[in-house]
Each structure stands twice: as structure tokens, then as C-alpha cells.
Amino acid sequence: MSDARFVHIVDEVPELEGRSDGPVLLVALEGFLDAGNASATAVEHLLGEDRGRVVASFEVDELYDYRARRPPMTFSEDHYSDYVAPRLVVRLLEDELGAPYLLLSGPEPDTRWEGFARAVRLVVQHFDVRLVVSLGSVPMAVPHTRPVQLTNHATSSRLLVQENVWKGEIRVPASAQSLLELRLGEWGHDAMGFVAHIPHYVAQFPYPQASLALLEGVEDVTGLQWDSEPLRLAGEARQVELATQIADSDEVREVVTGLEQQYDAFHTASANLLAEDQPLPSGEELGEQFEQFLARLEDPED
Template sequence: MPDRLVHIVDDVPELDDTSELTMVLVLDGFLDAGNAAGRAAQHLVDLSDGRVVATFDVDELHDYRARRPPMSFVRDHYASYDAPRLVVRLLADAGGTPYLLLQGPEPDTRWEAFCVAVREVVERFGVTRVVGMGSVPMAVPHTRPIAITHHANNPGLLTGESPWRGELRIPSSAQALLEIRLGEWGHDAMGFVAHVPHYLAQMDYPRASAALLEQVEIAGRLTVDLSGLRAEAEDREAEIARYLAANAEVADVVEALERQYDAFERAEESGAGLLAEEQRLPTGEELGKEFERFLAGLDGPESSDGDED
């Protein structure tokens, strides 16, 4: 077993005069419908010529047989191997403010040890707030605003109201556990989860990525150029609109979902209840069946060029 789970760069002069430091957190593999968080993280990397300042020992955290990394076979030999990397990068926002990005596959094992290792990063660099991103599939139409669930280990960090009432029992994640542990150790951590239309959850949905980064800007006190991401989102929305215009059955399903969403909003505003009477929510199977060809077409060879990171 290695002596250290994380290896941290000793000299980072860019942070010497920093009194407040945000670390953005995105772990792949669980909360990422529509690749919203992953695409948002890649957008941050693309915008800034940063460098790696901490590296986690992935061999201690990754289940290779459960999530096999891709590799290339060229004619008669293995040519390359895309090794999983879990790293912390030093980036800068549009105004030159430095911040950190912890990105990579969610650990499959040793969650508690991973949390301790992240704590070491937080304390070594003087991180003042950790801001996580995630996304979940929800029964919502793509024609309505992206809803965001706000969460934090300190109530004073919350920047919006929660749409949930009472207690929900949900599957745990390393990212969620980290927020709890950081709070226990006296470190502020918060996050945002975008609600992605569940019939679009298997494709890149940059509109949700932009919505997440808008929240990160506020919480992390950063400035991020979202113009490129918003252009991607407009192109994707146009593709969806063209498909709906040519497929009346699919459009009917989405319209039913819109009616359900609007009835829900009216009920919430009036306090009458969460679901309107005589409004049936389309099932995931119905939407999935109708959009199966649509998703295959958008992610096919003809359109994949614009979706590559």
C-alpha cells in the first residue's frame, strides 16, 4: 500500500497572495445526466492553460474491471491506453483569479481515505470553499428552465431555495460523502445538481452545463466565459426542435410533459399540491422509446464532430 494517496506539488507561487480560494469538484461516474458536469469541467479546462498541482493514486481507488479504461488496437498491436486520472488542476478565471479543479473518476473504493486525501489538498492550498457539480435525470421538459438543487454543509452558503421537502433516501456518492466530511472538519463545501430531462440524459446537454457554471460563478466568486458553451446549447436545442417538428408523436409526448410541469408550477405557487388532477406524466419508457432514434442520430457519425471535448 502506498504511503500517500495524493501527491501534492510543493511549490505553487500563483497561490501565495490568495486569501480566498475556490476548488471546483466534479467526479465522473454517478451524478452526471447529460454529461452536464463533465462537460462543464472540460469547458473550464479548455478556457485556462492550467497545470496539475495534485495527483491521486488511481490504482488505489479505481475498479478497472467494473469501469474498463479504453485503449486502441491498431491492425496488429495495442497502440495506446487511456489511463484514468484523478487530479487537481490550477486554473484561472476570466479575470485572472486562480482556482482549483478536482476532476476525474469517482473512487470505487476507499471513500473515507479519499476524503482524508482531499482534506490534505484543501488544507495545503488554503481552499476556502469547495463547490461541486452534478446532474440527475428528471421528468421535466427541455422547453422549461433548468432547475437546480442547491446543497451545502453550512446553511449560510446556500444561494437558492431547495425544491425538496422533507427527507429523501438516496444512493450515496463519494462526492456527497466528501461534503459531509469536510463540514465535520470545519471546511465549507457546497454544490449544485442540475435537473436534466430524462429523455435527453444519455446525450451531451450543454444547456445544463452552462446552468451549473452560472451557479459556480456565484458561489465561487469567479467569472467564466460561457459564450462557447451557450452556442453549443443553442445548436443542440435547434437539433431537438427540428426533430420534434418532424415527429408529431414525439412532440405530443413532450407537450404532455410540459402540461404536467406547468400544472406542478401552478400548484406550487398556490400551495394546492404537487400534482394536478387528471394530468398523466409520461413514463421514462415512453419517452425513451420515442427518443431512441433521435439520440442515435444526434450521437452518430454525422453529428459527433461537434460533441467532442
Template sequence: MTDTRLVHIVDEVAEIDASEESALTMVVVLDGFLDAGNAAARAAQHLVDVAGDADGAGRVVATFDVDRLHDYRARRPPISFVVDHYESYDAPRLVVRLLRDSGGTPYLLLNGPEPDNRWEGFARAVREVVERFAVTRVVSMGSVPMAVPHTRPIAITHHANRSELLLGASPWRGELRVPTSAQALLEVRLGEWGHDAQGFVAHIPHYLAQLDYPQAAAVLLEQVELAGRITVDLSGLRAEAEDREAEITGYLAANEEVGDVVAALERQYDAFERAEESGDNLLARDQPLPTGDELGHEFEQFLAGLENPTGDGDDEGQA
């Protein structure tokens, strides 16, 4: 049974209803969790930016009742205060947009803040969208901080509610108990209802987790292209990634202590790659990582240096 109170779906969408396409993808990105380096959110925004619609946003074909899903006190939307009055309230929106890829193929993008409550109702509402538009595959994106260096290829965890959908092998072994998300629950429920869903989680260097990391956004979209059978122009995103990479490289070259910590992560990563045995994490047994104090101290300076590359400002509190 669907939860029509949580979603309003446009009655007629000629581009989909009259389409002869036998497959329709829906990409899902819920902001607020599983988004280290802002990678998934940046990937979703890129899809909107390159959609080629006149309004630059894509047509909204379904709208979720955010008032019933959002905790405003936990995540307060911004509003402008201008001289003596409030204006420009930025209301949270959780919507499904109709976009077209580089070849003109239509697909859907479900994007907005992750629901704070009523996850089961939200999943039922998404099911209604999936069944209304005959979506054949749901593809999600996310990212998590990991003890990996930015100088190595970005690893991806593949997951799906049917093993036949997986595009790559999992680096994990056994069972891991992790905090869940509405996105993860949605994949489980869609599988129970007979709908295919899969996703990709990028591993972000933990010292870059609070910065925009467009390289990871590009890698996620490469996977979405394969899974969703769509084509996306990634040139602009890759140019952003090159600029960020140059910024990080320049800072490391000028700060030897931070570079030493990155070098330690590189040794750890390479030792894991060479290891013959598989484990349930990215740590090789005989290669110690930098201590928490070392990482915390060096990367506080790392982040401060990227935000203030000239070195001007107050140095108080630095060891």
C-alpha cells in the same frame, strides 16, 4: 489524520503561496455518477478549455493514487489496437489543477473518475489538499435525470454543509433517501472538519440524459461563478447549447408523436408550477405523466432520430 498514501501534493505553488487573495475556491467534479446529459463533465472540461494556459490544461498541483481507488474491471480504460500491437493507453487520472478565471483569479479544479472504493480515505486526502492550499470554499457540480421538458428553465438543486452557503431554496421537502456518491460524502466530511462545501445538481430531461446537454453545463457554471466568486467565459458553451437546442427543436417538429410526449411533460411541469402546495417531488397530483411504455418507445425513437437525422438505416424492431 490525513491519508498521504492516496495523494501527492506539489511542494511549492508560488501562484497560490504568494497570492494576496483572501479566498481560494476548489471546484469538484467526479465523473461516473450524478452526470446526466454529461453536464458536469462538460462543465469541467470547459473550465480547462478556457483557462488560457499554454498547454491548455492547467498545472497539476495534486495527484491521487488512482490505482488504489479505481475498479478497472468495472470501468475499463480505452486503449488503441493498431494493426498488430497496443498503444495509446488512456490511463484514468484524478488530479487537482490550478486554473485562472477570466479575470486572472486563481482557483483549483479537482476532476477525474469517482473513486470506486476507499471513499473515507479519499475524503481525508482531499482534506489534505484543502488545508495545504488554504481553500476557503469547495463547490461541486452534478446532474440527474428528471421528468421535466427541455422547453422549460433548467432547475437546480442547491445543497451545502452550512445553510448560510445556500444560494437558493430547495424544491424538496422532508427527507429523501438516495444513493450516495463520493462527492456527497466529501461534502459531509468537510463540514465535520470545519470546511465550507456546497454544490449544485441540474435537473436534466430524462429523454436527453444520454446525450450531451451543454445548456445544463452552462447553467451549472453560472451557479459556480456565484458561489466560487470566479468569472468564466461561457460564450462557447452557450453556442453549443444553441446548436443542440436547434437540433432537438427540428427533430420534434418533424416527429409529432414525440412532440406529444414533450407536450404532456410541459403540462405536468406547468401544473406543478401553479400548485399552491409543496411536495417532495415534481409531480402534480392531478396531472398524469405519460406512461413508462409511451416514454420508452417514443424516446428510443427520439435518440435514434438525433443520432441518424437523415432517417437512413435499419427500421427493424420499431413498432
């Protein structure tokens, strides 16, 4: 099966011609690696009102499971009037300084991950992409009252920009996005990414401060620049909301305090993920004490 079957690439993109180096390709897929909607919010911030020009489009019908993730339709009185089809595309955008870059966004493929990875390789080769950077987020036992931590990963150690907070090796569920990075490295293309740590008790709600941290990480490694003030303000507003909700529950405050102590002890010791004498609250404790807290977040007027 031809790899080109999965993607249609625009032949001529004058904005990328005649440059001394190739563009950066950002990858942020909806689905598995998006706790707190961190990467999705970052994508919406980057797109803004000018959605950019689509320079590559993937064949969604080959990659998407419609029954698992049914797209929305509008029913108006007696007829279907609208259908929001899923789109997996690469857009050409510009940063605040006018530097062009590419953004691959849309739903994570449900099937044919290997075919998808090879199709992205065609995009990388066609536009002479110099670096692929992925954005993701996962729920972690961290407090919302501390700075958002990022784990960085790359196909080569020379691409890493920081030391991660933990060491060792773990087995994690795969994703199309992580497999893409692995394959790009095997094919000789530079690829890296950042994963934001989201407080697990708010992982199902938007967490814009994580989106800000992800984009700041991208700025550091690519030289691209954006106006991130809207994300900063949204993050501050979210912190106020959380503080208001937590103030109503002694039990929740105790758990957050425990996470704060664990966070601070670890960063002081700079040793293990769980600092000595700072036990992690059990899953039952966290679940019971945040159940009512989450319910209040869903209905803030209650």
C-alpha cells in the same frame, strides 16, 4: 493507513501565496452524477487549451476498478501503441479576471471512498481552500423546452443561494462526490454544490445548456467569472436538433407537452413536485414514445 498515501500534493504554489483569502475548489467527477455529460462538458470548457498546472495527483491504482471501466488503448496493425491512463488530479486554473481557483476532476473512485475523502481534506487544508463546490447532474421528468433547474445543497444553510423546487426527504444512491461533501461538513469545512436537472429522455447525450447553468451557479456563489458564450451557442444548437427530431413524432410531442404543462403548473403553484391535476406520464409511456426518438438522435442523418 496514512491518508497521504492516496494523494501527492505540490509543496509550493506561488500563485496562491500572499492572498487575503483561500481559493475555491471545484469538484466534478466523471461517473454517477453526470447525466447529459453536464459536469464533464463544464470541465472541458474550463480547461480549454491551457490545461492548467497539476498541483495534486491522486493514486488512481488505489481507487479505480480497471475491470469495471477499462481505459482505452490503441492497437496499430501489430502492436499496442498508446494507452490512455485514468487521471484524478487537482489543477490550478485562472478565471477570466485572473483569479486563481482549483479544479478536481477525473473518474469517480470505485473504492476507498473514505480514504479518498480524507485525501481531499489534505488538499483543502494544504491550500487553505475557503469553499468546495461540486457540480453534478441527474435525469429528471422535465422538458428540454424550459430553463434548466438546479438543486443546490450545502454543509450549512448559510451557504445556500436558492430555494429548491421540492421539499421533504428522499433516499438516493450515494456517490464519492456526495460523501465527500458530507465528510467535509463534519470536519468543519464549507462545501456546497449544484445538481442540474436533465430531461431524462436525452440524459445519455451531451446537454451543454446544463453545463452553462452549473457554471452560472458557481459564478453566483464564488465571484469567479468565465466566458460562457461557447456553451450558450452549443446549447442553442442542441435545442434546434431536439426540435427537429421531435417535430417528426406526434407521440413525442404529446409527452413533451405533458411535461411542459406539469412544469408550468408546478412553478405557478410553487407547491409540490407534481402539481395537482397534472399527472406524470408513466414509465411505460415515456419509454415507448421516446425509444424511436432516441434512435433518431443517435443517427441524425436517418
